Amino acid sequence: MCAVGTGPDDLGARVEFPTTTPEETIRRVVEFFRERGKREKLSAVGVASFGPIDLHPGSPHFGYITSTPKPGWQNTDLVGPLRRALGVPVGFDTDVNGAALAEGLWGAAQKLDSFVYVTIGTGIGGGGVVEKKLIHGALHPEMGHMNVAHDWRQDPFAGVCPFHGDCWEGLCSGPAIEKRWGKKAEELPADHPAWELEAHYLALGVMNLVSTLSPQRIILGGGVMRHQELFPLARQKTVELLKGYIQIPEITERIDEYIVPPKLGENAGVLGAIALALGC
Numbered sequence: 041m042c043a044v045g046t047g048p049d050d051l052g053a054r055v056e057f058p059t060t061t062p063e064e065t066i067r068r069v070v071e072f073f074r075e076r077g078k079r080e081k082l083s084a085v086g087v088a089s090f091g092p093i094d095l096h097p098g099s100p101h102f103g104y105i106t107s108t109p110k111p112g113w114q115n116t117d118l119v120g121p122l123r124r125a126l127g128v129p130v131g132f133d134t135d136v137n138g139a140a141l142a143e144g145l146w147g148a149a150q151k152l153d154s155f156v157y158v159t160i161g162t163g164i165g166g167g168g169v170v171e172k173k174l175i176h177g178a179l180h181p182e183m184g185h186m187n188v189a190h191d192w193r194q195d196p197f198a199g200v201c202p203f204h205g206d207c208w209e210g211l212c213s214g215p216a217i218e219k220r221w222g223k224k225a226e227e228l229p230a231d232h233p234a235w236e237l238e239a240h241y242l243a244l245g246v247m248n249l250v251s252t253l254s255p256q257r258i259i260l261g262g263g264v265m266r267h268q269e270l271f272p273l274a275r276q277k278t279v280e281l282l283k284g285y286i287q288i289p290e291i292t293e294r295i296d297e298y299i300v301p302p303k304l305g306e307n308a309g310v311l312g313a314i315a316l317a318l319g320c
C-alpha cells in the first residue's frame with residue numbers, strides 16, 4: 041500500500057497492489073512515487089515492512105528483508121533501490137513499529153511515553169514504545185513468538201507457527217483459530233467457545249507484555265480484533281491472570297482504557313510509513 045501525505049488529515053490517494061516478486065513490487069512502488077512526485081515534492085519516503093528486517097545502520101545489509109518465510113523475499117534490499125530511484129531519505133522499520141509510532145502520534149496512544157501496539161491477524165506482531173523510544177535492541181521485538189502457557193488438556197491443538205508450533209502466534213492468530221475449529225474466525229458465532237479460548241490466549245500475551253515492558257496502554261489491532269466481543273473478555277481475563285499483583289490504576293480502575301482497539305484502523309499501516317518518513 042502506497043500513499044503520499046503528512047498525516048491522517050492529509051492522506052492523498054492510496055494505491056494498493058499485491059506483493060509479488062521483489063523486482064516487480066519495488067518497480068511499482070518506484071513508479072507510483074515518481075508519478076506522484078511530479079505533482080508534489082516528496083521530502084522523504086517511509087517503509088513499514090513485514091520482517092524480519094535489518095535495521096542496523098552500520099550493517100552491510102541495512103534496509104534488507106532478511107530471513108522471511110515469504111517465498112522469494114529472503115535477503116531483499118528494500119531501502120537501497122528506493123533511495124537510489126527517488127533520491128530522498130528513506131525511513132525504515134517493521135510494519136508494527138510503524139503502526140505503533142502512528143498510533144502514538146495520531147491515534148490511541150497520543151501523549152503516552154510507553155505503550156505497545158499488537159496486531160492479531162494472519163500472524164501476530166507487536167511494536168513497543170518505551171519512554172518515547174521505539175524498541176529495537178539486537179533486532180526488533182518479535183512479540184508474536186513469545187511462549188505462552190499452553191494447557192494441552194484444555195486445548196489439545198498443536199499450534200500453527202512453522203518455527204515453534206504453540207508460541208503466541210501459533211495458538212492465537214487468525215490461522216490458529218481457523219485450523220483449531222475448522223472454520224474461519226469470521227464464520228464463528230459470537231457464542232462459540234473459540235472466543236473464550238482466544239481471549240484467554242490474548243490475556244496471556246498481554247500479561248507477559250505488562251510484566252516485561254510496563255506499558256501505559258496496550259493497543260490490540262488486526263483482523264481477529266474486529267470481533268469486538270474479545271475486548272471485554274480479554275480485559276477481564278488479563279485482570280484475573282495478574283491476580284492483583286500489579287497495582288496501577290490503569291489496570292485496577294481503568295482497564296477499559298488500558299486494553300483498547302487502534303484508532304487509525306485500516307490506515308494504521310500506511311500512516312506508520314508516513315510516521316517513519318517524518319522521522320527522517
Ligand code: ZN
Nearest residue numbers: 185201204207
Ligand atoms: Zn513462533
